[in-house]
Amino acid sequence: MLDSLRVMQLYTFLVVLALCATTWCSAIPKPDDDHKKRVYDKKLSDQQHETNGFHNADYDHEAILGRDDAKDFDQLSPEESKERLGKIVEKMDKDKDGHITELELKEWIKYVQDRYVIKDTDDRWKEYELGSNNLDWENFKKRTYGFTEEDLAPNDERAVYKEMIVRDKRRWNKADLNKDSLLSKDEFIHFLHPEEAEHMRDIVVMETMEDIDKDKDGKVSLEEYIADIYGNDDDDEEDEEDPDWVNEEKEQFHNFRDKNNDGYLDRDEVKEWIIPEEIDHIDTETNHLIRTSDADQDGKLSKEEILDKYDLFVGSQATDFGEALKTHDEF
Structure with a gap:
């Protein structure tokens, strides 16, 4: 049985096969429907930082907390919001000197943005129940697809997955930096999330071209x-x-x-579309938060300065939701 890593790929692949025989869409969906998102530009939030010239604090909240936790903080009273922000500040302060430096703030924002990738990799890594620190291709293939090519009999209906296996193997080889045919956990991160690694960008472009270029003319x-x-x-x-x-x-x-x-x-134009020139969103956001919150202009933030601007960092509603208030063990 295919694991969750393949669910979306399988769905897309089967739809492509069916397109020639049936009309899949009867109307063009609106752009805010759930359509493919091809562009990887590593924005800190899907929110606009400014709207009609006005600052949008929701962007800052998602940069500091991540999307899901930002929504949860919006349901807290100001008192509880400040309390939890205080605990976050203590985590930011790596050297425990009572101040958050520019570097510490950058590292925290990067951690928040990478948290999903790290957690997703950790969860999938555990599924393989490895007896060593590396994952081999046959183990991955068997666990992911439930079979290997050798298991396929002539005219086996599972042969439809062969193209997916070929693509996975190509991506696997690219992620295998030391060419030992095994993936370490760090290499597995690059395999699962190739858009996050510079050396995997060509694979992202190649797979995108294969998905979109239906007539296979190379453009x-x-x-x-x-x-x-x-x-x-x-x-x-x-x-x-x-x-x-x-x-x-x-x-x-x-x-x-x-x-x-x-x-x-062409290939280069597709790359420029889906992987635009890197903008250092973390650096921009860090400068913005320090500039806005640094009351004594010493170039770093005290816990008091951050809590004084808590609504900039995390937000809340000034309402007592009683039992509806959510708690997070992480914070």
Whole structure:
């Protein structure tokens, strides 16, 4: 039986196979529907930091807490919000000198952003019940798919997974930096989350091209681009006018994505689209928080300075929710 790592891949793969025989989408979904997100730009939050010239504190809350915990803090009274923030500040203060330096604040924000990747890797690593510090390919394959290629009889229906196994093996080899055919836990992080590692970026681009380039001509047409993002079946929409958001996305394709104006996205253009030039969001956010909270202008933050601006860091509602108040062992 396939484990959870393959669920989304399997679903996508089977849908691709079915596209030639059936009409999968009867209408173009709206852009805020659950569509594929191809761009990896490592933003600290999906929120805008400024909206119409006004600062959006929700961005700061997600940078400091992460999305899920930021939502939970919003349900706390100011008193409880400050209390929990105080415990977070104690964790930030690695050298226990009573102040949060720029470096300590950066390290905390990076930890929050990496927390999902680390937890996801830890959870999956435990599934293999390893007797050593490394994971071998056959163990991974057997545990993930429930079989190996040798188990397949002629015309076995499980052969549909062969392409997925080939892709996994290619990604595995790229993640295996020391080329010992095994993955350490650090290498396994790169295998599961290739977008997080510089040396894995080519694999991300290659897999993206394979997913989007349906006619396998080595480039992405406008139709393939729109269909991938929004699941649009052009045949169903020939007689209908495109919604505004589709027209806007087409403009993005022509004016920004297609650099050489040949009507297609080549490999380099796809890479620039999904892995844009790195912006140091952590550095920008750290400077913003210190600049806004550093009352004595000494370049670092005391616990008192942070708690005085608690609504900037974590937020809360000034309401007593009684039994509805949530607690977090982590904090």
